[in-house]
Amino acid sequence: MRLSFAEQIQNANVLLHENEVEKSIENYQEALSVATTPEQKLHLYSVLGRLYQRTKNPELSIEAFENALGLMEWNDQLGTPIDRASILNNIAAIQSEMDKAKAIDHYKKALSIYAEIVQNGESDYGPHLANTQFALAEVFAKKKDYYFAKKYYKEAIKIYESLKDPAYLKLRASAHYQLGNIYTEEFNLFDAKVHYTKAQSLFENLIEDGDYALKPYLAAVLNNLAVTLNSMEEPQKALQFYGMALKAYQELSDLNFDIFQPYVASTFNSLGIVHSEMEDFDKAIQNIGQAVDRYNELADAKPQEYTHYLATGLHNLGLFHFELRNYDKATDYFGQALEIRKELAAKQPEDFDADFCATALNLVELYQSELENKVDFTFKTRALELLADVEKRLGKYGDNLPVIKNMKTDFQHYLDYFTGINEEHLSVHHVLRKVNNLKEEIDETIYPSEKMVFQQxxxxxxxxxxxxxxxxxxxxxxxxxxxxxxxxxxxxxxxxGDAEETILRAPILESPLLSLSCNLAHSYLLRDDMDKAMALYAELSEKVNDLNESYMEIILKDFETLRRDGIDHAGFKIVAERFK
Structure with a gap:
């Protein structure tokens, strides 16, 4: 015998209370089939809509809610505006993942209902209005329509500011956090910082009052504040907030390792990057080393998720040791990163070929330094082997991506260098580098006698x-x-006299150095051979150097330098007056 409407409802309620949701839905459907009044049907459609939503059956949920709306449209005395707004919000919440345009339309209809009710003096519905504004902002943010997302977040915040219930303080904090994210996307760093800071304060107060479930949100805010401050070129403050985020994530990781240990690793990595940007490579290595240790452990457990992070950390350790000229350690870390990236590229070339090439080219650059330092041609062999592999990988891709185009340019530079380098060129390069170092020593000394030691x-x-x-x-x-x-x-x-001999011994160039003629003229003048000196000064007075300075100006500056050295000569004045 078929059960009555009341019996179906009673059974459904019992099953729902016992968490037998699927079975309760069956009874509610049976009840709907025997419902006799529009009020009964409206109630059941609303209940079924929520239950289908709960059991993740969005199509049936929307159908049930829309049937409820249809009943209210057919009979405007059925239900209340609040009921209609609630159903519209439920539909929009489901559609926010499926059809954002429809979700926005339904939220706006609900918003209009709540706004009218609040304007008519029913302020108790202010929270419903704010929550709808918040939900609407969320959908616009997902669409990357940031103008309207910001508009509705801000309108929701205005209402939340008058509400003291912790639930609304949490939503207010979340709205500030989301505004910070939007302003970060727009690279409006000042406003991002303002909203992150407000979110931080609210979350801290809520946690202090016992809402410990908000700690992950606070950690995220601290991390984003650090990112923002670093982008605002305030690295010391960025380090401070990364440190606070790290402490929060470490505490969370102690409670739930699988979820929060990746955040610990990521924050160590961020600290290392900031220290590297400040050229504090020792601290960069210390923090990236901590990140690598954690990514190593995470990659063992979940290789597909974390192996590429491990490779990036090893690559960065190679870079930082390279900066410190710890070439052996840099070679080791680059080598480890290269092996991992090679394995990743074998399985997913489009995703990891570029990473492999980046590490390979850094290693090639290191081999160049080692070759020039040690004049050891085994580094040339290693470099050319790596460059051959890089050429094959880069050849598969066009130049539409700037990173690929830049790597192709770097590849060609290193290929030309290593192909053309030989013992003769390398020996000369080695000497010229020593010469440049000695020139720096000369620049750091004051007295000519000190400079002469290095010049010799x-x-x-x-x-x-x-x-x-x-x-x-x-x-x-x-x-x-x-x-x-x-x-x-x-x-x-x-x-x-020695100066004249030095000048006359100088090799003859196709374009002779006029500065030699200038010094020769000075040597003649200081040895009182005025005729020879004046002849050279006359030739030089019509010349300019590569910087477009006239040689007469240079000559007069030389006279001033000689006077400061205690060397004066009557000819200085004669030359100055003759070639005014």
Whole structure:
């Protein structure tokens, strides 16, 4: 015998109370089939809509709610505006994942109902209005329609500010947090910081009052504040907030390792990156090392999720040790990262070929440094092997992505270098680098006698190598320039005859250095050979150097330097007056 309407409702209620949701739905459906009044049907459609929503059956849920709306449209005396707004919100909540445009439409209809009720003086419905505004903002944010998302978040906040219930304080904090995220997306860093800070204060107060479930939200806010402050070029403050976020995530990880340990690793990584940007590579290594330890453990448990993070951490450790010239450690970390990225690229080339090439090119750069430091050609062999692999991988992709285009440029640079480098070029490069270091030593000294020690070393290095490789133009030029600098120091040390000999020994270039002629003129003048000096000064007075400075100006500056060294000569004044 078929049960009555009342019996079906009673059975359904009992089953629902016992959490037999699917069976309760069957009884509610049976009750609906025998319902005799519109009020009964409206109630049952609303109940079924919520139960279908609970059992994750969105299509049937929407159908039930829309049937309820249809009844109210057919009979405007059925239900209340509040009932209609509630159903509209329920439909919109389901559609927010399925059809955002329809969700927005339904939320706006509900919003209109609540707004009218509140305007008519029923302020008790202010929270419903705010919650609908918040939900509408969420959908606009998902659509990346940030103008309206910000509008409705802010309108919701205005209402929440007048409500003291912790539930609304939580929503207010969440609205500020979401506004911070939106302003971050828009790169409006100041406003992002303002809203994150407000969210931080609200979440801290709620947690202090015992709502410990909000700790993950506070940790996220602290992390985002750190990101924002770093983007605002306030790295010290960023480090402070990353430190606070790290402490929060470590406490959460102690309670739920699987969920929050990845955040601990990520925060250590962020701390390392900020320290590296501040060129504090020791602390960068310390923090990235902590991240790598954790990613190593996470990758063992869930390789598909965390192995690429492990590779990135190892790659960064290689970079930081490279900056500190710890070449052995840098080679080791780059090597570990390369092996992992090679395995990842074998399975997912489109996702990880670029990562492999980035590490390979950094390792090639390191091999260049090692080759130049140690003059060991095994580094050339290793580099060319890596470059061959990089060429194959990069060749599969076009130049539409800037990162690929840049790597192709770097690849060609290193290929040209390693293909063309030989013992002769490397030896010369090695010498020229030593020369540059000695030039820096000269710049750091004050007295000519101190400078002369380093200049003599430069001269010896260049002469030895020029004798070995007389056809290399760069060596010839550097040697001629060394004669210029040597002769000038000799003039300042009152070694006028030696200065002339140095000048006359200088190698002859296709485009002779006029500074040699300038120093030769000074040596003639200081040895009272005025005719020869004046002839050279006359030629130089019509010339300019590469910086478009006239040689007459240079000559007069040289006279001032010599006077400061205690060397004066009547000819200085004669030259100055003749070539005004």
């Amino acid at each position: 070393e430069i001269m010896n290095l260049l002469e030895d190598n020029f004798n070995k490789y007389p056809t290399i133009d760069r060596l010839k030029f550097e040697l001629a320039l060394a004669h210029v600098n040597m002769s000038w120091l000799q003039l300042r040390l009152e070694e006028f």
